Amino acid sequence: MHQTNGCKIPVGVLGATGMVGQQYISLLNDHPWFEVRFAAASPRSAGKKYREAVAGRWHLTKTYTPEVGELIVEDANDVSRAAAAFKKGGCSFVFSALEMSKDETRALEEKYAAAGIPVISNASAHRWTPDVPVLIAEINPDHTDIIPAQKKARGWDRGFIVVKPNCSIQSYMKPVHALALAGYPAQRIIVTTMQAVSGAGYPGVPSLDMIDNIVPYIGGEEEKSEKEPLKIFGSIDKNVLKNADFPKISAHCNRVPVTDGHTACVSLEFAGKKPSCMEEVKSIWAAYKRLPQEQNFPTAPQQPIIYREEDNRPQPRKDRDADKAMAVVVGRLRPCNVFDIRFTALSHNTVRGAAGGGILNAELLKYKGYLS
Ligand code: NAP
Numbered sequence: 471m472h473q474t475n476g477c478k479i480p481v482g483v484l485g486a487t488g489m490v491g492q493q494y495i496s497l498l499n500d501h502p503w504f505e506v507r508f509a510a511a512s513p514r515s516a517g518k519k520y521r522e523a524v525a526g527r528w529h530l531t532k533t534y535t536p537e538v539g540e541l542i543v544e545d546a547n548d549v550s551r552a553a554a555a556f557k558k559g560g561c562s563f564v565f566s567a568l569e570m571s572k573d574e575t576r577a578l579e580e581k582y583a584a585a586g587i588p589v590i591s592n593a594s595a596h597r598w599t600p601d602v603p604v605l606i607a608e609i610n611p612d613h614t615d616i617i618p619a620q621k622k623a624r625g626w627d628r629g630f631i632v633v634k635p636n637c638s639i640q641s642y643m644k645p646v647h648a649l650a651l652a653g654y655p656a657q658r659i660i661v662t663t664m665q666a667v668s669g670a671g672y673p674g675v676p677s678l679d680m681i682d683n684i685v686p687y688i689g690g691e692e693e694k695s696e697k698e699p700l701k702i703f704g705s706i707d708k709n710v711l712k713n714a715d716f717p718k719i720s721a722h723c724n725r726v727p728v729t730d731g732h733t734a735c736v737s738l739e740f741a742g743k744k745p746s747c748m749e750e751v752k753s754i755w756a757a758y759k760r761l762p763q764e765q766n767f768p769t770a771p772q773q774p775i776i777y778r779e780e781d782n783r784p785q786p787r788k789d790r791d792a793d794k795a796m797a798v799v800v801g802r803l804r805p806c807n808v809f810d811i812r813f814t815a816l817s818h819n820t821v822r823g824a825a826g827g828g829i830l831n832a833e834l835l836k837y838k839g840y841l842s
Contacts, residue, residue, distance in 0.1 A: 479841065480560050481832075482508030482587075484546045485567035487515050487523050489671045490592055493825035494565050495520075496532045501829070502768050503836060506538050508561040510546035518543050527672060547578060553585045563588040563841055565828050569671055583629030588841060590828050591633040594690075597698060600710035604635045604701050607767075607830045608760040608774055609647045612706075614838055619709040630840070634831055635702060636694040637823025638663045638723060641734045641815040643699060644775055644798050646717070648758035649740075649751065650703070656717035657741035658809065661695065664726040664733040666786065669819045675725055685725040695721035716741060731786030732819045739809035748803050751811060752777050755800060767833040769826055771796040777803070784816035795821035796830070 481498070485491040486509035498506050510516075515523040521539035528534075544551040546568060555561035564582060566589050568575055575595035582589050596602045601620040603613035617630045635643075641663075646656050665688060667674050679685060696719040703714035717738075745751050755775040761767055771793035777800050778784055784799035792799050795818035806812040817823055835841045 477503075478505040479503060479562045479836070480505055480507035482506070482510065482552055482555065482561040482564040483567065484510045484564050484582075485569060486520065486543065487511040487527075488567055488569060489529060489668055490567035490820055490824040492524065492528060492530055493820045494567060494828070495534045495538055496530050497769070497821070497825055497829055499532065499535055503833065504829070507541075508544065508552060508555045508564070509538065509541045510544040510552065513545050513547070515543045516545035529668075529672065549578070549581045549585050552582060552587055556585075556587055561587065563590065563832070565825070565832070566591040566593055567825070567828075568593055579631055583626050583631050584624070586626075586628040588629050588835075589631045590832050590835070591631060592824050592828055593633070594636065594694065596631050596633050597635065597694075597701070599631070602631050602633055603711060604633050604698060605831045605834070606635065606640065606643055606702060606827065607770070607834045608644060608758075610702050611761070611834055613711065614835060614840065616706050616709065616711060617840055623709065632831060632835065634824075634827045635698045636691065637669055637819040638665055638691060638732050638734065639695050639698055640819075640823040640827065641732055641798055641817040642736045643702065644758065645736075645755055645800055645813065645815055646699075646738065647703075648754050648775060649745070651758075651760075652745075652754045654743065654745055654754075655741045656738050658739040659717045659719045660737045660809070661719065662722040662724070662735045663691075663695070664724050664728070665691070666728040666730050666732055666819055667725065668730050669732065669823075670725070680725070680727045683727065686722070688723045688725055691723040692721040695719065695723060728786045730818055730820060731790035731816055732823060733784065733786060733814060733816045735812070735814050737806045737809045737812040744810050748805070748811070751803055761834070762837070765837050767830060767837070769794065769796060769830045769833055773797055775800055777801065784814060786816060789816050790818040794826070796826050798822070
């Protein structure tokens with residue numbers, strides 16, 4: 471009923487004019503399952519055609535379709551607009567890439583869900599809501615099982631909320647998860663991140679603070695990096711998500727003058743037995759494929775973890791676009807003098823860490839029957 475072109479599901483993007491919103495629009499250009507039919511942003515953009523709203527601030531090389539360019543941008547705060555579009559078959563669910571206060575975002579995303587519109591969010595507002603899953607499709611796809619309880623607890627018939635985690639942890643969570651699946655869970659991790667400026671949205675950090683410089687502080691980022699993995703590695707217990715106890719993480723998060731691509735230097739101590747050698751770790755990473763392979767999710771990377779043998783890789787400019795910018799690129803694996811192993815990992819923050827990760831979550835939810 472809510473499909474167009476015979477098969478595509480019509481979707482909306484909240485915050486469609488922003489850094490992450492533009493990635494959603496561009497990645498969904500030729501998506502085989504989803505089609506953008508609704509775009510919303512702040513009252514500043516509302517009422518304009520999409521192409522007018524992003525004129526002079528389109529950040530990507532790939533553009534939007536003529537159809538999206540002609541969409542009238544709605545005020546994201548007015549849920550009735552999306553509800554009306556839903557009724558006309560023009561917005562089956564929304565991707566949320568809003569930059570508002572936590573309280574405002576939390577309340578607004580709940581209004582969409584209450585209006586029967588599922589929300590797949592990039593914002594941090596709901597990451598600590600106990601029955602909202604924080605999804606990395608390859609790591610905790612089973613956390614979607616909490617959705618029926620979430621809907622029931624709030625009396626929502628069709629709507630629900632899922633979120634994705636902070637962009638900086640995406641680069642090293644999969645390597646850590648692959649090792650845990652192989653019987654080598656981490657006990658303690660020390661991670662130093664070098665995070666791209668696009669992670670701060672647009673206009674983001676002033677250029678005079680960034681050129682020829684590193685800023686050793688990103689508000690709230692270290693706390694998110696230390697806590698969110700525990701929810702992702704946790705489990706469903708009595709209709710809430712219970713955190714895992716480990717790994718204990720100490721994070722140093724830095725903003726560096728790179729446009730896209732967050733890099734992380736990781737030192738890891740195993741909880742129990744350790745891999746026999748570095749080659750075993752590499753072969754575990756090479757074999758890591760957790761999504762149902764037969765489903766062929768359009769946005770999933772063929773090789774979720776790519777290992778580079780060169781001493782000087784991964785590098786943001788050379789490696790961030792690997793496998794549709796959805797892979798994690800890892801290198802420099804070696805023994806650690808203090809913990810057990812150390813390595814460097816990289817992922818594209820606005821694709822893998824934001825819009826691409828959100829779209830992959832939507833593909834997983836469709837596969838599981840939560841979206842139609
Ligand atoms: P951004 O470039 O600043 O874009 C913000 C978007 O929110 C714009 O579309 C803006 O509309 C809209 N907006 C701002 N105030 C609003 C209001 N009062 N009412 C309705 N809409 C409003 O931010 P971003 O980097 O894309 O980030 C978007 C979200 O994704 C944030 O929650 C962020 O934490 C999260 N995230 C970002 C990244 C990243 O790498 N950048 C990664 C993961 C998660 P106008 O254009 O009309 O102002």
